Amino acid sequence: MYYSYLETPIGPLLLAGTVDELNVVGFSAGTKARGQDADWERYDAPFRSAKRQLTEYFEGTRQKFDLNIVPDATPFQSQVLEALQEIPYGETRSYKDIAVAVGNPKAVRAVGTANGNNPIPIIIPCHRVIGSDGSLTGFGGGLDTKRFLLALESDHVGLFT
Secondary structure, X not given: OEEEEEOOOOOOEEEEEXXXXXXXXXXXXXXXXXXXXXXXXXXXXXXXXXXXXXXXXXXXXOOOOOOOEOOOOOHHHHHHHHHHOOOOOOOOEEHHHHHHHOOOOOOHHHHHHHHHOOOOEOOEOHHHEEOOOOOOOOOOOOHHHHHHHHHHHHHHOOOOO
16 A cells, blocks of 8 residues: 655645555544554655645635545445535535435434544545534544534535536
8 A cells, every 4th residue: 555645724634545546535633543554655646636636625626526536445334435425515414314315314323433434534525424403523533624624615615616
C-alpha cells in the first residue's frame, strides 16, 4: 500500500491506496485519527488527482469527486457507503434516512457503525449524516471538523448548477 499526505484547513489528511485506487483517507486528529502503517511505502504520484480534487473541495470549487475509490467494507457497509454518496453537496440526512435508503429502516445503529467506520471520509461524505433531531453526532475527525465541512458546503452550495 502506498501513502501520501495532503495539508488541508482541517489538518493533514493521509491518503493511501494502490497506484490505481484510493482506499483510505485518514484524519490526523479525532477518534478515528489514522497514520500510515509501518509496511506502507511513501509514494506521492498515485495521489495527484485525489490531492487536486480535495484541494478544490476545500477551496469551494468542487462538489463531486471523480476518483477510483475502493473502500474495504462488508456488504452492508458498502450499501451504507453507497447511500452516503447519494447525499447532495450541502445537504444532510439522518441515520434513519440512510437506514431507509438501504432498505432496512430498523438498522439505525448499524448504519451509525458503518458510517463511523467509513475508510474514505469527505470523499464518501459521512459528515453529512446527523441525528434525527438535527444534532451533530460523533465524527471520526472530531465535531469541529464536521462543523467545518458542513459550513464549507453550506457556504458554497448552489454555486455550481
